[in-house]
Amino acid sequence: MSDAYTFFKEGKPGYAPILMLHGTGGSEEDLVNIADFLSPNSPKLGIRGRLIENGRTRYFNHTEDGGFDLGSLDSETDWLLKAIQESFAEHNLDPAQAIVIGYSNGANVAAYSWLNGKDAPFRTAILFHPMLLTDATVTSGLNDVKVWDSYGANDQIVSPQSFLALNSSLKVAGAQVTSFQHQSAHKITDDELASAKEWINQINSNV
Numbered sequence: 001m002s003d004a005y006t007f008f009k010e011g012k013p014g015y016a017p018i019l020m021l022h023g024t025g026g027s028e029e030d031l032v033n034i035a036d037f038l039s040p041n042s043p044k045l046g047i048r049g050r051l052i053e054n055g056r057t058r059y060f061n062h063t064e065d066g067g068f069d070l071g072s073l074d075s076e077t078d079w080l081l082k083a084i085q086e087s088f089a090e091h092n093l094d095p096a097q098a099i100v101i102g103y104s105n106g107a108n109v110a111a112y113s114w115l116n117g118k119d120a121p122f123r124t125a126i127l128f129h130p131m132l133l134t135d136a137t138v139t140s141g142l143n144d145v146k147v148w149d150s151y152g153a154n155d156q157i158v159s160p161q162s163f164l165a166l167n168s169s170l171k172v173a174g175a176q177v178t179s180f181q182h183q184s185a186h187k188i189t190d191d192e193l194a195s196a197k198e199w200i201n202q203i204n205s206n207v
Helices: 032-038 070-090 105-115 160-172 188-206
Strands: 008-010 016-019 045-049 051-053 056-058 098-102 124-128 146-152 176-182
Touching: 008 070, 008 188, 016 032, 016 105, 032 045, 032 051, 032 098, 032 176, 032 188, 070 176, 105 124, 105 160, 146 160, 146 188, 160 176, 176 188
Parallel strands: 016 045, 016 098, 098 124, 124 146, 146 176
Antiparallel strands: 008 045, 051 056
16 A cells, blocks of 8 residues: 555546646645546546655755755656555556646656656646656657646746747657646636646547
8 A cells, every 4th residue: 555645536437537746835635626627527536745845745856956856856756656556556546547637846747757767657647837857868659648738928937948848858759749828827727727628528538
């Protein structure tokens, strides 16, 4: 059994499970309302990052100078992927069928796992305000990966260069990427949710 703090909500049979990965300072339950809006019939499973940095939960740490701690990123991604496998097995769900809903810190670690050969079981994701954390080591093999992601023109955390670099890396590796941009900041807007819901409905209808 996983040592992760998790949240689980039952869904209806036949619907893809939702894996919820929160933003900095969040919890395993943070994205439940968003997940319910985007895919109301799906079972939902959230996993909390196990690190605390400056009093806020995270999936990986920063260095003292504010950069990404790549050692922490690597080891904590391994921990998260193991926790996903164990938690999904506990609820008799297939992580290969999961749709990730990730925001900021959680979205970043999901994308990192794909682009750095971490053998992530999930192949579909809705990523709110992600960025490229480090140069990708994977340049192929993501042909079965489908991503919807979003960016705010006034985002104070994610630069347009980092967002575009992430999308470029995903596409080079073969992923199908649909992007949504708005004029707001580092927050999830109603317009984003409407676009993400339209996308996930198309995904579900093609399963």
